[in-house]
Amino acid sequence: RPIAADSRPLFAKHIVVTAGPTHEPIDPVRYIANRSSGKQGFAIAGALAALGARVSLIAGPVTLPTPAGVTRIDVETAREMAAAVENALPADAAVMVAAVADWRAAGAAEQKLKKAAGGVPSLQLLENPDILATVGHGPNRPRLLVGFAAETEHVVAHAQAKLSRKGADWIVANDVSGDVMGGDTNTVHLVSSDGVETWEHMPKADVATRLADRIAAALQAPEQ
Numbered sequence: 137r138p139i140a141a142d143s144r145p146l147f148a149k150h151i152v153v154t155a156g157p158t159h160e161p162i163d164p165v166r167y168i169a170n171r172s173s174g175k176q177g178f179a180i181a182g183a184l185a186a187l188g189a190r191v192s193l194i195a196g197p198v199t200l201p202t203p204a205g206v207t208r209i210d211v212e213t214a215r216e217m218a219a220a221v222e223n224a225l226p227a228d229a230a231v232m233v234a235a236v237a238d239w240r241a242a243g244a245a246e247q248k249l250k251k252a253a254g255g256v257p258s259l260q261l262l263e264n265p266d267i268l269a270t271v272g273h274g275p276n277r278p279r280l281l282v283g284f285a286a287e288t289e290h291v292v293a294h295a296q297a298k299l300s301r302k303g304a305d306w307i308v309a310n311d312v313s314g315d316v317m318g319g320d321t322n323t324v325h326l327v328s329s330d331g332v333e334t335w336e337h338m339p340k341a342d343v344a345t346r347l348a349d350r351i352a353a354a355l356q357a358p359e360q
């Protein structure tokens with residue numbers, strides 16, 4: 137039975153997207169962070185909004201304009217991002233694109249650390265909450281939960297391990313062994329319990345529209 141083409145297949149769906157890095161303060165002028173421009177996550181948020189979704193974009197510190205039709209919540213640290221995500225739920229889907237810092241400095245200094253003759257300061261690190269895993273194993277788990285994984289080796293194997301560890305439906309595994317960081321193209325593998333789909337090298341904007349189409353298709357399928 138043919139179905140009429142629908143240009144807003146995500147109308148009335150709420151989707152949470154995380155993007156960018158997080159900054160974990162060491163002192164008022166220094167921080168720990170992952171490399172992330174936020175471009176891929178912002179493109180995905182925009183592509184989902186273009187399909188009619190209500191998008192809550194939880195953004196770490198980036199210098200990017202807010203995509204049209206997207207509600208943006210700016211955060212700085214992983215713990216702030218975790219709280220903002222919990223606050224934004226429930227949602228029909230969540231796409232965790234953020235490069236969350238795995239660790240933060242225990243007890244950030246209130247004043248700027250100064251160089252001293254006594255030697256270099258030592259940093260004690262604490263593990264940050266895993267936002268994706270918390271949502272994946274929590275009571276507000278969206279129907280479709282998508283994670284990202286930037287890997288430099290064993291890309292698909294690492295992504296498969298993350299699927300179950302984090303309770304995600306899909307992991308978009310990103311090969312960052314080249315010069316993807318900050319660039320405008322991406323090579324990704326869509327890893328799910330159905331198997332692995334390798335997408336050709338393409339602009340981040342195309343990864344975004346393709347992923348948004350797949351999300352729309354998944355949310356339109358009858359619930360299992």
Ligand code: CTP
Nearest residue numbers: 232233234236264265266267268283284285286
């Ligand atoms: N993620 C998260 N919160 C964290 C760390 C990661 O939500 N504290 C999410 C990322 O947004 C991404 C997915 O988990 O969607 C995978 O992130 P990644 O850094 O690849 O996974 P880790 O479990 O941190 O493993 P690794 O040791 O490879 O960094």
Ligand code: CA
Nearest residue numbers: 235236237238
């Ligand atoms: Ca990590």
